[in-house]
Amino acid sequence: MDLKTYDNVNLKLVDGLRESIRKGDRLAIAGAAFSIYAYEALREELSGVAELRFLYTSPTFSSDKAKKASREFFIPQLGRERALFGTAFEIKLRNQLTQRAIARECADWIRQSVRFKTSLMDGSMVGEVITGRGDEAIQFFPVQDFTTTALGLERGAAYATQILRLSAPNATVALATFDSVWNDPSKVRDVTEEVLENIETLYRDNAPEFLYYVTLSNVFSRFLEDLTEDVLPNEGTGFRKSLIWQKLYNFQKDAAFALIQKLEKYNGCILADSVGLGKTFTALAVIKYYESRNQRVLVLCPKKLNNNWTTWKSNYTTNVLAGDRLRYDVLYHSDLSRRKGESNGLDLSLINWGNYDLVVIDESHNFRNGYSTKANFENRYERLMKRIIREGVKTKVLMLSATPVNNRFSDLKNQLQLAYEGKVEEMDERLEICNGIDETFRQAQGAYNQWTKRPPEERTAKALQEALPFDFFEILDAVTIARSRRHIERYYDTTDIGRFPKRLAPLSRRPKLTDQPGAPNYEEIFELLRQLNLAVYTPSSFILPSRVSVYAQMGGARGLSLEGRELGIRQLMSVNLLKRLESSVNSFRLTLERVRDHICVWLDRIKEAGYAERSDLRVTTALEPDGTIEADEAEALEETLTVATKSMTIALSDMDCVLWSEYLRQDLELLDRLLSRIANITPEHDVKLQQLKADLTTKIANPINSGNKKVILFTAFADTAQYLYENIAPFMLTNFGLHTALVTG
Missing domain, CATH: 1.20.5 (Single alpha-helices involved in coiled-coils or other helix-helix interfaces)
Structure with a gap:
C-alpha cells in the first residue's frame, strides 16, 4: 500500500495513475464527476482504453426520490453535470475557448469506448478509479472527481490530497463489487446518451432564436425563480373576464398584472406611467381583482378628481363598467384632516379606517413630504399611516402619480414608506439589496446633487444613471412601474391604440400688459401689491391685548394658531393676486374689486355699529370660494390649514377697531390706485x-x-x-x- 500526499502548491498528477491507465485496457470509475478537460489532459492514455465504465453515485434520499432523481439526472443545477463543461477551477481552460473542439472529440471517444450509468440505490459511494482486470487490477481512492483539478493538473481549493494505491487482492475485490453493481439493472440505469446529449450542446449549431431564449432565461432567471403562487394573481377569481379587463390595452394589462404581483410581494407599489396612459383604468382592474376576492378597497384622491372615480361605481347609464359592480369607497386627501362630517355620503366619525385591505392613492405625490416636523401636530400623512395602514387588517397600498419625485429622492422614499408601514428592516429583507433603503436613497441624493453641479454638457441622463447606486435601480424595479409613450411604442404592439400624436415644440409668447401710453407695467403693479397689508384677512392681529388669552387655543389645524392660520390666508391671497394678473388683466381687475368690496363691508360695519352693539358682531377668517378665490384654491387652503368653523370668529368688541380701520383704509387707497391705473386697459388695448x-x-x-x-x-x-x-x-x-x-x- 502506498500513501502519497500532494500539497496545493506543487500540484502533480497522482503517481502511477497515468501509467496504470496506459497499461490497462479496462477502466472503471465510480462516484466521481467527469470533465471533458480531464479527457483532454489524458487523451493519449485514454485512447488505449478498450472499455471505460463510469458509475455516478446516487443522491442520498429515499428510493422513490432516488429513482425520480435519476430520471431527472441531467438537471443543470447538479454539480456533476456542470462539471462536464469544466469545474470552477478549470476556468483558465474554459477561457482558452477550445471547448467546442474538445467536446466534439470527447463525444466521439465516448461513443466508441465509454458507458455512463447512474446508481438507483440510496446513499453515496467512495470515489475510486480501478484499472486492469482480475489479479492485475489496481485501485486508486478516494478520487472525488475525474477532473484536472482532482487529478492534480490544475490548482484546486483542497489543503492536501491523499490517494491510496491498492493492488490485488484488495483491488480485485473492489473491481468485483463494482461489476456486480454495474451489471444489475435494478441498481443502475444507463445514461450514456444523456451525457452525450449534454456534451453535444457545446458544439451543436443552434438557431439564433434558441440562443435568444437561452439568453433571456439566464438574464431573467432570478426574477422567474421569485414567481410563486403566493404572488401571482389568482386566476380563479375570474378577473380576466371582467369588463374593465376587457377594455384595457395590452400594456395596461401587463401593468395591472405586475401591480398585483408587487402588491402581494412587497405590500405596495407606485404606478408612475406618463400622463395619458390610463393609470386610472389600470388601477380599476387591480381594484376589481381585490374586490373579486371580497376585499374592501378605499380610493383617496384630491376633491377635484372625485368624478374620475365615482363615475365607475355609479348606477348610471353613462357608466360602461356598471356590470362589474365596483363598490370601493371614495374619500379625499383633505378628509384625512377631518374628524367628523360627511364626505361622499360617508360619515367620517364612524368610518372604520383600519378595515381597508387595499388603499389606492391618486396623486400620491401629495404625500411626498412625509411626517410633520412640528411638535403635537399630526398631518394627513401621519393619519394615513396610523389610522388606515397600521391599524386593523393588513393594508396594501397602490399609489398613482405621474410625478412621484419633485426635486428630492426622499419624495419617493416617503411614499414607499406607506407600503411597508415605515418598518424599513422588513422591506430591506424583502428587496435583498446590499445597502438598506435609507442608505440607498441617501447615496442616490448625494449622487444627484453632484450631478447637478456638473457643466451643462456633462449633465446628461446617462451620466446620472452611471452615478446612481445599483441598489437604487433594484428598488425602482421592485416597487415601481413607469412607462413613457416612447416605451409603449417601442415594446408593445400599438395596432389597437394607433400612434401617439407627435408633440410640436411649444411657442412662448411674452406680450406686454397693454399698448396704452402711461399704463403701468407688470413691475409697477408688483411693487404696489407688495405694499398691501390685506388686513381684512388678518383680524386676529388687532385683538386687544387684554383679550388675546380668550383666543389662544383657537386655531386652524392642530398646532396652528389662529394668527398663524390668518397669515397663511394672507400669503395665499397675495400669491392669488399675482396669479390673477398673470392670467388676464380682467381677472385681476375683478379680484381687486372683490377685495375692495370686502374691505368696504367691514369699514361700514365698524362705522355704523355702536360700541355696545359690537359685541354681537363677529369677524370670521373663513375664505369661501366667491370668485376672489377658486374652489381648487379653497380646497388647497382647507387641506393645509383646516377649514374654519363657525366658532372660529372674533368678537368685534375684542378688537382694536381704530387701528384695524386705519390698515383697512390704507389697503383701500392702494386698491383704488391700482384700479385707476388699469381702468383704461380695455379688450381693444x-x-x-x-x-x-x-x-x-x-x-x-x-x-x-x-x-x-x-x-x-x-x-x-x-x-x-x-x-x-x-x-x-x-x-x-x-x-x-x-x-x-x-x-x-
Whole structure:
C-alpha cells in the first residue's frame, strides 16, 4: 500500500495513475464527476482504453426520490453535470475557448469506448478509479472527481490530497463489487446518451432564436425563480373576464398584472406611467381583482378628481363598467384632516379606517413630504399611516402619480414608506439589496446633487444613471412601474391604440400688459401689491391685548394658531393676486374689486355699529370660494390649514377697531390706485388678448391637420374663461363662421 500526499502548491498528477491507465485496457470509475478537460489532459492514455465504465453515485434520499432523481439526472443545477463543461477551477481552460473542439472529440471517444450509468440505490459511494482486470487490477481512492483539478493538473481549493494505491487482492475485490453493481439493472440505469446529449450542446449549431431564449432565461432567471403562487394573481377569481379587463390595452394589462404581483410581494407599489396612459383604468382592474376576492378597497384622491372615480361605481347609464359592480369607497386627501362630517355620503366619525385591505392613492405625490416636523401636530400623512395602514387588517397600498419625485429622492422614499408601514428592516429583507433603503436613497441624493453641479454638457441622463447606486435601480424595479409613450411604442404592439400624436415644440409668447401710453407695467403693479397689508384677512392681529388669552387655543389645524392660520390666508391671497394678473388683466381687475368690496363691508360695519352693539358682531377668517378665490384654491387652503368653523370668529368688541380701520383704509387707497391705473386697459388695448386672436387666425389659416380648425383654450380661472369667451366668440363667428363654447366649474 502506498500513501502519497500532494500539497496545493506543487500540484502533480497522482503517481502511477497515468501509467496504470496506459497499461490497462479496462477502466472503471465510480462516484466521481467527469470533465471533458480531464479527457483532454489524458487523451493519449485514454485512447488505449478498450472499455471505460463510469458509475455516478446516487443522491442520498429515499428510493422513490432516488429513482425520480435519476430520471431527472441531467438537471443543470447538479454539480456533476456542470462539471462536464469544466469545474470552477478549470476556468483558465474554459477561457482558452477550445471547448467546442474538445467536446466534439470527447463525444466521439465516448461513443466508441465509454458507458455512463447512474446508481438507483440510496446513499453515496467512495470515489475510486480501478484499472486492469482480475489479479492485475489496481485501485486508486478516494478520487472525488475525474477532473484536472482532482487529478492534480490544475490548482484546486483542497489543503492536501491523499490517494491510496491498492493492488490485488484488495483491488480485485473492489473491481468485483463494482461489476456486480454495474451489471444489475435494478441498481443502475444507463445514461450514456444523456451525457452525450449534454456534451453535444457545446458544439451543436443552434438557431439564433434558441440562443435568444437561452439568453433571456439566464438574464431573467432570478426574477422567474421569485414567481410563486403566493404572488401571482389568482386566476380563479375570474378577473380576466371582467369588463374593465376587457377594455384595457395590452400594456395596461401587463401593468395591472405586475401591480398585483408587487402588491402581494412587497405590500405596495407606485404606478408612475406618463400622463395619458390610463393609470386610472389600470388601477380599476387591480381594484376589481381585490374586490373579486371580497376585499374592501378605499380610493383617496384630491376633491377635484372625485368624478374620475365615482363615475365607475355609479348606477348610471353613462357608466360602461356598471356590470362589474365596483363598490370601493371614495374619500379625499383633505378628509384625512377631518374628524367628523360627511364626505361622499360617508360619515367620517364612524368610518372604520383600519378595515381597508387595499388603499389606492391618486396623486400620491401629495404625500411626498412625509411626517410633520412640528411638535403635537399630526398631518394627513401621519393619519394615513396610523389610522388606515397600521391599524386593523393588513393594508396594501397602490399609489398613482405621474410625478412621484419633485426635486428630492426622499419624495419617493416617503411614499414607499406607506407600503411597508415605515418598518424599513422588513422591506430591506424583502428587496435583498446590499445597502438598506435609507442608505440607498441617501447615496442616490448625494449622487444627484453632484450631478447637478456638473457643466451643462456633462449633465446628461446617462451620466446620472452611471452615478446612481445599483441598489437604487433594484428598488425602482421592485416597487415601481413607469412607462413613457416612447416605451409603449417601442415594446408593445400599438395596432389597437394607433400612434401617439407627435408633440410640436411649444411657442412662448411674452406680450406686454397693454399698448396704452402711461399704463403701468407688470413691475409697477408688483411693487404696489407688495405694499398691501390685506388686513381684512388678518383680524386676529388687532385683538386687544387684554383679550388675546380668550383666543389662544383657537386655531386652524392642530398646532396652528389662529394668527398663524390668518397669515397663511394672507400669503395665499397675495400669491392669488399675482396669479390673477398673470392670467388676464380682467381677472385681476375683478379680484381687486372683490377685495375692495370686502374691505368696504367691514369699514361700514365698524362705522355704523355702536360700541355696545359690537359685541354681537363677529369677524370670521373663513375664505369661501366667491370668485376672489377658486374652489381648487379653497380646497388647497382647507387641506393645509383646516377649514374654519363657525366658532372660529372674533368678537368685534375684542378688537382694536381704530387701528384695524386705519390698515383697512390704507389697503383701500392702494386698491383704488391700482384700479385707476388699469381702468383704461380695455379688450381693444389688452395686448395678450390681441396676441391670442392673432395666433387663432394663424392656426385656422394653417391647420396642423388638414381641415381641423378646432381649438381648446385652457385657463386656471373662471373669470378669465368668461372674459375670453365674451371676446373670442364674436370674433370667431364674425371672421370665420366658427362657434365657441364655454365650460367652467
